[in-house]
Amino acid sequence: MSKLKVGIIGTGFVGAAHVEALRRLGNVEVKAVVASSLESSKKAAEKLNVPAYYADYQEMLAEEELDVVHNCTPNYLHFPVNKAFLEAGVHVFAEKPLVMNTKEGSELLEIIADKNIYAGVNYNYRHYPLVKKMQNQVQEELGKLFHIQGHYLQDWMLFENDYSWRVDPEKGGKSRVVADIGSHFCDLLQYLTGKKIKRLIANTKIVHPERKRPLSEVKSFARAEKEVEYESYQVETEDYASVLFELEDGTAGNFTVSQVDAGHKNDLFIEISGSKKSLSWSQEKANHLFIGHREEANQDLVRDPSLLEGKAAERCYYPGGHIEGWSEGLKNSIKDFYDCILAAGDPADYDFATFADGQQEVKITEAILKSSREQNWVEID
Known part of the structure; x- marks a missing residue:
């Protein structure tokens, strides 16, 4: 089975933790990262050993053929990033809170309803x-x-x-x-x-x-x-x-x-x-x-x-x-989401948010x- 191709947007504490957790799964390949600037993206790619980096998420979306994107950005970017990749048919795993207000959330749910796509939120506890x-x-x-x-x-x-x-x-x-x-x-x-x-x-x-x-x-x-x-x-x-x-x-x-x-x-x-x-x-x-x-x-x-x-x-x-703790909880959160994607399963049968x-x-x-x-x-x- 070919590995799922993944992009990471946001490379701070949480974004780097997502990369580490993904590599522990074994069935995914982190292809590209986006940080706050092209220079920051390059540094993050080198530090995290990721092959590609981009100045912004629109460029990543245009250039990379991704199966899943992880949205680890500050809150104000949650809605536009989630929306852009969902509309392009890419599965999205987003950090919380989902969006800044319920109006934005309703719009995302409408997009998902019209597409065969998976979307999860990282409530890792x-x-x-x-x-x-x-x-x-x-x-x-x-x-x-x-x-x-x-x-x-x-x-x-x-x-x-x-x-x-x-x-x-x-x-x-x-x-x-x-x-x-x-x-x-x-x-x-x-x-x-x-x-x-x-x-x-x-x-x-x-x-x-x-x-x-x-x-x-x-x-x-x-x-x-x-x-x-x-x-x-x-x-x-x-x-x-x-x-x-x-x-x-x-x-x-x-x-x-x-x-x-x-x-x-x-x-x-x-x-x-x-x-x-x-x-x-x-x-x-x-x-x-x-x-x-x-x-x-x-x-x-x-x-x-x-x-x-x-x-x-x-x-x-x-x-x-x-002793196991936070890093294993994050891994399990991401694994549950990917298990659902790979099985083409019903999210109701899984535990991810x-x-x-x-x-x-x-x-x-x-x-x-x-x-x-x-x-x-x-x-x-």
């Missing part, structure tokens, strides 16, 4: 082994769902001189923390329960109304340098959000997302409580699943493929005691912003 195990237990052993709680906390925007393109609404969108990491939490809880968020009430806050924007480029998650020159920047996007929600079956829940919580690097945590037991999982302790009981000892299930079954076991690559799932997260983000602005419950269609 779905694809950890113990998340799959947790999903099975939630749907088969937890009993009636009582409550869901959790958080996604980071600290890389803690100080007033922390800055990223995500702060700029023109590049990142009207939402920052909710669109960036809140969408991950919402996708995860809906994946685990099989239920959509139906209504919510939210409160968002801007901790630093004014930030110091560096006059030179600073990479995301990078440590601020003392010698950098700054200018004042008025912030419009939230640093923090707290949300109460109800699922479509009436199950209640709450979560907090923040990028200004000192000491929390990538702290995604979710707990689901039911009538028979409770389950909780933390991304920073991804090889452990807590199982809580009322009348027997609690359990700490440690990732071990010999003790798991089905897809949970298939998502493990090393024996028990050999579709563009319809991505559109759902954009709807939730817009509802959170509206609720915080109006201080009311908001229904999600």
Whole structure:
């Protein structure tokens, strides 16, 4: 079987991680990359050992015969890049959020409806082994769902001189923390329960109304340098959000997302409580699943493929005691998408997030912003 030919647009932290994950699959060939300029594209191609590079994605589209493109660009480019390649009949695997607003999402879904094409969004936390195990237990052993709680906390925007393109609404969108990491939490809880968020009430806050924007480029998650020159920047996007929600079956829940919580690097945590037991999982302790009981000892299930079954076991690559985490979750996310393409399968039979799932997260983000602005419950269609 010939290898699928792949292009990568965006070669920062995430784009480079996509290239590494793709090479671990074995049935794909990364043919070309696009970065922010021709010079940057050339440097990225050399660093990542990719044969071709282009000044922009339109040039790549015109010159390369690609089967799949990975869209790892800043948020404002998600829609035009996704649209261009979908219209050309190229399968698209995009980073989140899918788009900047639901109008853009609806247009992409219309394109997909008219073409025999696959389109996925990288909500990679779905694809950890113990998340799959947790999903099975939630749907088969937890009993009636009582409550869901959790958080996604980071600290890389803690100080007033922390800055990223995500702060700029023109590049990142009207939402920052909710669109960036809140969408991950919402996708995860809906994946685990099989239920959509139906209504919510939210409160968002801007901790630093004014930030110091560096006059030179600073990479995301990078440590601020003392010698950098700054200018004042008025912030419009939230640093923090707290949300109460109800699922479509009436199950209640709450979560907090923040990028200004000192000491929390990538702290995604979710707990689901039911009538028979409770389950909780933390991304920073991804090889452990807590199982809580009322009348027997609690359990700490440690990732071990010999003790798991089905897809949970298939998502493990090393024996028990050999720690797996974020890079394996990303690989599994991409692998699931490619397995569907190669089998000409039905996305409903696979676990990757579709563009319809991505559109759902954009709807939730817009509802959170509206609720915080109006201080009311908001229904999600």
